[in-house]
Amino acid sequence: MEAVHAKPGPIERISVRNLSVDYHGIVALHDVSLQVQASSLCGLVGMNGAGKSTLFKALMGFVRPSCGSIVIDGLPLRQARRSQAVAYVPQMESVDWNFPVNVGNVVMMGRYGGMNLLRIPRPRDHRAVRKSLERVDLWSLRDRQIGELSGGQRKRAFLARALAQGASVLLLDEPFAGVDIRTEKLMIQLFEQFRAEGRTLLISTHDFSHVRGFCDQVVLINKTVMAYGDTSEVFTEENLARTFSTIPPHDLALPVEDEVWLGEA
Template sequence: MDALEVRNLHVAYDRKAVLEQVDMTIPKESLTAIVGPNGAGKSTLIKAVLGMLKRSSGEISILGKPYNPKNRIVGYVPQRGSVDWDFPTNALDVILMGRYGHIGWFKRPSKQDIAMAKEALQKLGMEEYADRQIRQLSGGQQQRVFLARALVQDAEVYFMDEPFVGVDAKTEKAIIDLLRELKQKGKTVIVVHHDLQTVPEYFDHTLLLNRTVIANGPTEEVFTKELLQKTYGGTLAFFTAPGEQRSG
């Protein structure tokens, strides 16, 4: 059984195709990068899979079943820029929102829920900011709070939309350490990623996307200069594939 299976997915905005004939599978217990140029449909793919965007056609299954947001098997970390950070709440309360699928929206978090939220803060080096208003946090700190919220969901499959964008080196290390820990626990993590240089180091599976699937498989097999050139076309520059040396 694969973590994610997508068949014949088409998505359009105002009748303009954004994704066409997307067929793909993502194996369980993998760290997968979704890679492609701007406008390739990477974020659209995640949102279509999660039912946040209407699809023209396509069949989607997660862990062998049609996706149902009520079954709590999926965790989602959106792009930081899409979040209203002026909402008046603190870091701990944001993380506790990740437990609402388990406890319900109208019940108070238990001591165990609060302990899980504090543990997630600690894992990401944010325990001292538990009572800090989220609008007062730096960009990297905000991102770590959202990752902690996903962590306490205790999902089986995690979707993350560019979690490394705009963060400092300390936060980037905290994020990749967390992703590796999730994989070790048998979870599947699917990440929209923009930094080609770190793909071979961070991810064991890669999906190359440009409106349709260019390649999908183990990173060591699909992350080649030829397939990247096919994915990015003339926009791919100053990139050295693993094992190669820059000329000049």
């Protein structure tokens, strides 16, 4: 099965080439290549375990690829991270909510990269935090402990942190999971504003209506990229069927292990 690849866009904000990641020898991503253009809302779609969160973690440098390269905003990953070009809103299950920190401080963390080692916020850092919290409608909850927020409020707090950072690339892992319709609408409006500001968003979602509704590009993934490109061309029944079939193509090519006898001789 051939992956359907779009032509590279005029300005690539995210460029991944031949990326593979394994966890203790078990393949999570295999030979992933994709480009996401500037000013784009790009959906990331695949079944549970398809490697979506692993791709985000690789794009943040949290997992070490076994091979491949990542370029963000024209910079190798390490430099892109240093220049605060990329921000990440994790899948909420992977966050420690007992961490004793209030909402305002969570958002201020987005400013740390631009501060000196003492991390004393300057007036412009306070202004950026306030503006970000206002944009996600959370300013009134700035003094609450993060663990005391509802699920949807927590997501908005992390979004505000990404905003305060001023990143041009936002990686959002299932931002809509468990949020109510009002928050969902607020988020979609925000995402569209981010695109208008020239930012690039990669958004994983299990809701196909989001992809059809507001994503201009989409990546279909099943350990490897099954198809990617403009939503209108790529988000087809046929490509979805290929993506959601249980056996990714490269697994078929893996060598079969020798049979091992574990019983008593």
